[in-house]
Amino acid sequence: MEYIASFSGGKDSAATVILAKEHGEPLNEIIFSEVMYSETISGELPEHINFVKNVAFPLFESWGYKTKILRAEKTYLDLFYHTLKKSKYPERIGKKAGFPMAGKCAVNRDCKVKAIRDYIAAKDKTQLTQYIGIAIDEPKRLERLDEGKVSLLAKYNYTEEMAKAKAEEYGLLSPCYEYSTRGGCWFCPNASIQELKHLRNNYKELWDELLRLEEIPDIIGDVWNTRNRTSIHEIEERLFWEKAQMTVYDFL
Numbered sequence: 001m002e003y004i005a006s007f008s009g010g011k012d013s014a015a016t017v018i019l020a021k022e023h024g025e026p027l028n029e030i031i032f033s034e035v036m037y038s039e040t041i042s043g044e045l046p047e048h049i050n051f052v053k054n055v056a057f058p059l060f061e062s063w064g065y066k067t068k069i070l071r072a073e074k075t076y077l078d079l080f081y082h083t084l085k086k087s088k089y090p091e092r093i094g095k096k097a098g099f100p101m102a103g104k105c106a107v108n109r110d111c112k113v114k115a116i117r118d119y120i121a122a123k124d125k126t127q128l129t130q131y132i133g134i135a136i137d138e139p140k141r142l143e144r145l146d147e148g149k150v151s152l153l154a155k156y157n158y159t160e161e162m163a164k165a166k167a168e169e170y171g172l173l174s175p176c177y178e179y180s181t182r183g184g185c186w187f188c189p190n191a192s193i194q195e196l197k198h199l200r201n202n203y204k205e206l207w208d209e210l211l212r213l214e215e216i217p218d219i220i221g222d223v224w225n226t227r228n229r230t231s232i233h234e235i236e237e238r239l240f241w242e243k244a245q246m247t248v249y250d251f252l
Contacts, residue, residue: 005131012133014172015163036075043185072115098219189225
């Protein structure tokens with residue numbers, strides 16, 4: 001039997017690996033699927049992918065575990081620039097897909113999950129167990145676990161808060177938790193205003209990419225959040241004036 005842990009860099013998957021080590025659970029390999037924005041730019045926030053590659057994985061390897069970073073064939077820009085050749089809406093044919101629909105993220109499906117599924121599909125599922133980071137206080141997610149998938153957090157009665165504390169104990173809490181309650185791609189349409197502010201203040205070159213994409217003509221998803229029609233340009237204006245107002249207050 002081969003045992004693989006799916007690691008996202010979040011508190012639950014970090015605590016899963018720690019519990020495997022503490023309780024002597026079998027574990028052969030830890031995999032992380034990195035979403036790519038383009039062929040050369042990661043879709044993960046810089047501090048998060050740095051945490052995975054230079055903090056978490058070296059520690060796991062020192063414990064004797066194999067680690068592997070997976071990447072899907074498609075990048076975010078591949079999906080964004082995809083030109084529709086068929087559609088039940090004739091006016092969309094010939095246009096680029098643009099920003100994905102918030103809440104039904106094709107990016108997660110095609111750029112993250114698919115890489116994991118393809119990797120697992122090449123193995124003998126009858127001889128494979130996957131460790132999935134789902135806490136005991138997430139009963140609905142636990143009920144949906146497929147055969148061959150196991151939650152060590154549930155086995156050892158760990159809640160999400162307990163998982164966070166365990167990850168922090170080992171120095172395995174991603175820096176993303178300093179400004180957010182979750183991880184995610186830096187272009188995620190479900191990002192909170194706090195996450196967007198962090199992106200704008202710390203990674204202006206990535207922020208400018210989002211502004212640039214909204215200016216591309218002939219795209220179907222023409223605004224950053226297609227569900228509530230929120231434009232990244234509108235958020236840019238809001239954050240600009242917020243910062244300007246703070247500067248005035250500081251001056252006074």
